[in-house]
Amino acid sequence: QITLKEAGPTLVKPTQTLTLTCTFSGFSLSTSGVGVGWIRQPPGKPLEWLGIIYWDDDKRYRPSLNSRLTLTKDTSKNQVVLTMTNMDPVDTATYYCAHRRGGNSRDFDYWGQGTLVTVSS
Amino acid sequence: DIQMTQSPTSLSASVGDRVTITCRASQSVSSYLNWYQQKPGKAPKLLIYAASSLQSGVPSRFSGGGSGTDFILTISSLQPEDSATYYCQQSYGIPYTFGQGTKVEIK
Numbered sequence: 001q002i003t004l005k006e007a008g009p010t011l012v013k014p015t016q017t018l019t020l021t022c023t024f025s026g027f028s029l030s031t032s033g034v035g036v037g038w039i040r041q042p043p044g045k046p047l048e049w050l051g052i053i054y055w056d057d058d059k060r061y062r063p064s065l066n067s068r069l070t071l072t073k074d075t076s077k078n079q080v081v082l083t084m085t086n087m088d089p090v091d092t093a094t095y096y097c098a099h100r101r102g103g104n105s106r107d108f109d110y111w112g113q114g115t116l117v118t119v120s121s
Numbered sequence: 122d123i124q125m126t127q128s129p130t131s132l133s134a135s136v137g138d139r140v141t142i143t144c145r146a147s148q149s150v151s152s153y154l155n156w157y158q159q160k161p162g163k164a165p166k167l168l169i170y171a172a173s174s175l176q177s178g179v180p181s182r183f184s185g186g187g188s189g190t191d192f193i194l195t196i197s198s199l200q201p202e203d204s205a206t207y208y209c210q211q212s213y214g215i216p217y218t219f220g221q222g223t224k225v226e227i228k
Contacts, residue, residue, distance in 0.1 A: 062216040106212030111164035
């Protein structure tokens with residue numbers, strides 16, 4: 001059974017760096033084709049795709065966040081870490097990590113419960 | 122970025138009704154189109170992937186179709202538990218953008 005869970009601060013100040021950890025089980029991020037993506041959702045707004053890291057350490061980022069966003073993985077710990085610099089109140093959102101299965105699929109079939117991050121001084 | 126436009130933004134229908142939601146891409150996304158259901162306070166749930174493939178465990182009243190730029194999600198017989206917001210997502214080009222969502226309410 002695949003599960004994912006996000007963890008990190010609930011409140012960050014403007015200009016600070018956000019670090020969120022996605023801890024997962026039920027799959028390996030060393031399996032060909034597998035990835036872990038990050039998606040966020042500001043309160044009352046639609047979903048926004050942020051980026052994805054693949055089994056081979058390839059990474060893709062939302063271009064508008066490319067200079068602020070970094071994804072890393074620790075395969076031995078079954079964790080993916082999201083780092084976002086220079087946080088702003090507009091970054092207030094629920095942040096989700098999700099499993100991208102292998103093969104030709106490009107969907108997210110399992111999601112974490114999400115964690116709400118508020119950016120405020 | 123590829124823009125995804127859903128219509129309608131919201132709808133209200135009765136139990137047993139057939140409901141259709143459309144999603145249009147600003148450029149062709151081939152069949153790289155997914156549909157998710159999200160209930161308040163919950164994570165999205167994958168319903169349909171690759172435009173028309175039903176995700177395991179999802180009721181057969183849900184179906185998807187289309188290719189290129191125009192896609193549809195159909196609920197053949199609306200049930201009370203289908204009250205939710207539905208999102209399309211293209212996974213053809215980075216960033217993998219979502220539509221703005223369609224809120225489905227039960228009359």
